[in-house]
Amino acid sequence: MANFIKLLIIILIAIGIIFFFVTQTSDFFQDSPREKITKTSQDSKGTYFTWRDGISFWKPTPAEFPANKEEKPPEISEHLIPDGFTREQLSPYFLKIQVSSVSPNRSQNISSYSTIRLGSYFSSNDKEINITNWRIKSNRHEIVIPKAIRIYNPLVWESEKDIVLSGGNYVYIYSHKSVFNRNLRLNKCIGYLENTYNFIPSLPQNCPSIPRSEFNYLSGECQSYIFSLRGCKLPESSFYNTLPGTDAGNDCRAFLNTISHGSCFKKHRYDVDFLSNEWRVWIDMDILDSEHDKILLYDKEGLLVDEYSY
Numbered sequence: 644m645a646n647f648i649k650l651l652i653i654i655l656i657a658i659g660i661i662f663f664f665v666t667q668t669s670d671f672f673q674d675s676p677r678e679k680i681t682k683t684s685q686d687s688k689g690t691y692f693t694w695r696d697g698i699s700f701w702k703p704t705p706a707e708f709p710a711n712k713e714e715k716p717p718e719i720s721e722h723l724i725p726d727g728f729t730r731e732q733l734s735p736y737f738l739k740i741q742v743s744s745v746s747p748n749r750s751q752n753i754s755s756y757s758t759i760r761l762g763s764y765f766s767s768n769d770k771e772i773n774i775t776n777w778r779i780k781s782n783r784h785e786i787v788i789p790k791a792i793r794i795y796n797p798l799v800w801e802s803e804k805d806i807v808l809s810g811g812n813y814v815y816i817y818s819h820k821s822v823f824n825r826n827l828r829l830n831k832c833i834g835y836l837e838n839t840y841n842f843i844p845s846l847p848q849n850c851p852s853i854p855r856s857e858f859n860y861l862s863g864e865c866q867s868y869i870f871s872l873r874g875c876k877l878p879e880s881s882f883y884n885t886l887p888g889t890d891a892g893n894d895c896r897a898f899l900n901t902i903s904h905g906s907c908f909k910k911h912r913y914d915v916d917f918l919s920n921e922w923r924v925w926i927d928m929d930i931l932d933s934e935h936d937k938i939l940l941y942d943k944e945g946l947l948v949d950e951y952s953y
Contacts, residue, residue, distance in 0.1 A: 725950040734946035736772055739765040740808070742779075742938050742951035747931040748818065754843060757818035757931045759938065763808040775805035777948065778941045779816070784930040788816070791826035791922055794912075795833060797904040806922060814922040819843065821925035829919035831911050834875030835904035847919075848874030851911055858898055865895035869902075878902055 719737060724730060743762035748755050759779060763772065777788045790803035803825060806814065822840045827833065834848045858869055868882055878899040886892035911917055931938075938951040 725947065728947055732947055734942040734944070734948045736942055736948050737946075738949075739763065739769075740772060740774060740940065741949045742940055743813065745931065745936075745938060745951060745953050747933050747936065747953070748929060749933045756843070757929050759816040759931070761814040761816070761940070763810055763812045765810045769810060771807045771809050773805050773807045774814070774942075775807075776943045778945075779930070780939045780941065781930045781932065781936050783932060783936070784928070786816075786926050786928060786930055788814075789826060789924060789926070791828060791924060793828050794918065795827055795830065796912075797832075797835070797908055806924075808922075809920075812920045812922065814924060816924045816926060817843075818927075818929035818931070819925060820927040826924040827922070829921045829923065831914065831917050831919075832875070832904060832907035833919075835877065835907060837875060838877045838904075846875075848876075850875035850907055853902070861895050861898060862891040865891070865898070868895075869898075872902065875904075875907075 719730065719733060723738070724733065741762055741764055742759065744758075744760040746758040746760075748757040761774070765772075774788050775790050779786050779788065788806065791806050792801050792803050793807070795801060806826075806828075808814070822842060823836065829847065832850055834846045834850050836842070837846050837848065853869060853872075855866075858866060861869075865886075868878075872878065883896060883899055886895050935953060938953075940948040940950075942948050
């Protein structure tokens with residue numbers, strides 16, 4: 644009997660200990676001190692937190708980039724700011740568009756002219772820059788950059804639009820009047836215009852050649868003549884009229900009729916390299932001194948883009 648009482652007491656004590664432990668640990672698991680976090684401090688770089696058990700940790704603040712936020716341009720070094728100008732007078736396009744060269748007219752020849760070359764010096768990934776209505780000022784005069792035809796289509800009348808430069812583009816501004824009366828961005832087929840107009844300076848003669856596979860069915864005489872049409876030359880009527888009235892002659896005439904500026908444009912308009920990096924503008928006004936001058940380029944807001952002296 645005594646042994647039974649002792650065993651019962653031990654069991655009751657054990658049950659009491661287990662009950663105490665369970666109630667304490669259940670509170671722990673239901674309300675873990677590490678599940679309740681107290682924020683202690685915060686700065687621009689992150690936030691410091693403290694658990695109830697006293698252990699702290701730091702969480703960095705994620706970087707936030709507002710939608711469409713433009714990257715701030717790099718700071719212009721003090722030594723690059725032209726004399727007589729302040730940082731506030733510089734254009735956002737300063738160093739991006741530059742007067743890369745100047746060729747004043749030092750001849751009395753009626754066919755001579757002055758040239759100003761502008762170049763775009765920014766990444767091809769950057770936004771394009773519209774330079775129409777920018778001003779170029781010399782010590783004597785100033786001009787306003789006009790519009791031009793971006794994609795010249797010989798099949799339809801294209802109106803001139805703002806000159807918008809991509810990275811690596813350049814613009815030649817000539818002091819004389821254009822024989823074409825329009826400003827142009829060059830392309831792979833533009834050289835065909837030389838068959839009608841006498842451009843000064845001449846347009847590049849680098850039109851795409853005609854693949855031989857397109858005319859190798861013609862007579863040997865006809866193929867030899869087509870090979871002789873280098874660059875952007877059109878067939879001459881003198882050769883066209885000497886062809887006999889045979890099937891071979893008629894086939895040759897029919898093919899020669901397909902060689903034109905318009906056919907070149909239709910065939911190559913969507914080539915990735917169709918458009919040239921070069922623009923040409925004629926202003927019919929010479930603003931350059933034949934000896935020495937200072938050229939200032941201003942954007943449409945009147946802020947300085949570049950300075951060039953010669």
